[in-house]
Amino acid sequence: MNNKRIYIPLSRKFYLRNTLEVSKDLLGKLLIRKSGNKILAGKIVETEAYIGEHDPACHAYKKFTNRSKTLYETGGTIYVYFVYGKYHCFNIVTEEKGKGCAVLIRAIEPLMGLKSMKINRGKIKTIFDLTNGPSKLCLCLGIDLSYNGGDIAGKELFITESMEKNNFQIYVSKRIGLNSGKDFPYRFFIKNNPYVSKHIFNKEAKLIN
DNA sequence: TATTCGATGTGCT
DNA sequence: GCACATCGAATAC
Numbered sequence: 001m002n003n004k005r006i007y008i009p010l011s012r013k014f015y016l017r018n019t020l021e022v023s024k025d026l027l028g029k030l031l032i033r034k035s036g037n038k039i040l041a042g043k044i045v046e047t048e049a050y051i052g053e054h055d056p057a058c059h060a061y062k063k064f065t066n067r068s069k070t071l072y073e074t075g076g077t078i079y080v081y082f083v084y085g086k087y088h089c090f091n092i093v094t095e096e097k098g099k100g101c102a103v104l105i106r107a108i109e110p111l112m113g114l115k116s117m118k119i120n121r122g123k124i125k126t127i128f129d130l131t132n133g134p135s136k137l138c139l140c141l142g143i144d145l146s147y148n149g150g151d152i153a154g155k156e157l158f159i160t161e162s163m164e165k166n167n168f169q170i171y172v173s174k175r176i177g178l179n180s181g182k183d184f185p186y187r188f189f190i191k192n193n194p195y196v197s198k199h200i201f202n203k204e205a206k207l208i209n
Numbered sequence: 210t211a212t213t214c215g216a217t218g219t220g221c222t
Numbered sequence: 223g224c225a226c227a228t229c230g231a232a233t234a235c
Contacts, residue, residue: 064231081231082230085230089217134216136218174219178216212235217228218224221223
């Protein structure tokens with residue numbers, strides 16, 4: 001891949017749509033992180049939808065708190081939060097301001113800047129362990145709370161169309177790691193992609209295209 | 210102020 | 223497959 005290529009971020013409009021649609025459409029897109037003249041990038045292979053105040057697993061279910069306030073911003077806002085005392089999760093707000101909806105990026109397939117990613121991440125068993133989890137990819141790309149509330153159509157961290165043709169099949173399953181709202185089929189991932197995070201629920205996943 | 214919990218990851222079995 | 227580290231945020235009181 002050519003580092004000199006100019007990447008055009010998807011506009012905010014892309015995110016001002018139904019959360020499930022955005023979750024599906026993000027698969028196959030490129031997540032780009034620029035730092036100085038370095039480019040770290042990966043293809044999005046797994047996402048989850050969190051759909052506002054009526055979704056028991058969504059942070060907006062418990063109303064407005066200091067942590068969840070950026071979730072109520074307009075679609076295209078970056079929502080990063082801190083969990084389990086040591087990890088970060090990276091989301092993109094969807095739909096109109098005030099809805100409290102977002103897509104969690106759960107896994108990417110690393111494509112550029114693998115060397116830096118490995119340094120950021122620390123020891124791994126195989127290359128497949130590098131970015132196959134929401135907090136793993138945050139570590140690799142250096143995504144932390146300083147990005148919370150930022151614009152996903154910005155310069156440093158953004159998503160762009162893939163240059164490859166996207167001919168893959170999409171599976172949908174239950175979401176990972178929840179205690180409530182666990183039965184909603186809001187997790188999307190690319191069939192047979194080895195960088196998908198967990199294999200739990202994959203057996204019962206359904207093909208949707 | 211006290212207590213519980215968590216959209217995870219790691220390591221061991 | 224399963225236990226558990228870890229600590230900030232949310233909730234209970």
